[in-house]
Amino acid sequence: MFTPGPRLFEISARRYLEGIHRTHGAPALAAATGQPGLSAALDQHAAAVRDILDLGIDAADRISPAVLLAGYMRGLLEDRTTPITGPADWATADWLHLRLAGACVQAGYPAR
Template sequence: MSIPASNLGADHATVQMLLDRLHRRIGAAGLAAAAVIPGLSAQVDQHAAEVRDLLGIRGRRPTLAALASYADGLLDGATDRGWQPPQHDLAGWVGADGVTVRLTALCGLAFSAMA
């Protein structure tokens, strides 16, 4: 799904749709797995810190539009390289790839930004 970054800032519904879809496809299962797999939890935390640094928002909550724009770009690039969303059980999350962990972290950041 490709959404121009300029549209993400102006269209709250599009931002919410992208983040909701990402949460359903990856975030819900990934965050649940991270809650019980210590190594995965540490990876998700590290990716979240890296995303905050990349977006220039260290110490602040990211905007949903910034997170959606970043996630959209990440998904486009990963999909172009053949990445597919994970479809595995809890044990499969132990070896989750970097894109999947980064997207899980983005979902966690979006959840925090909405709180």
């Protein structure tokens, strides 16, 4: 029987994070260049995600950060909301969209 190893989990997590970055991280970061309030909100969400991963998960130091972030985001997406369709929508983005974008910031993904 095939048992996935840590490297396979890492690859899968990174692919998942890249997808979320395309839908949330990059658009939010691009929109934040003209909206200081959005930039501040993203920074706050990124810091909150960092704290959750650093302080809220037992044995987090033994699990890849990408795997932790992907698992966190998958849990968030169980509660789906209305999609954001353009840069102007980020000014009124809800908590979930901002948290996903903040997690992308925490993961170190740049704006594209």
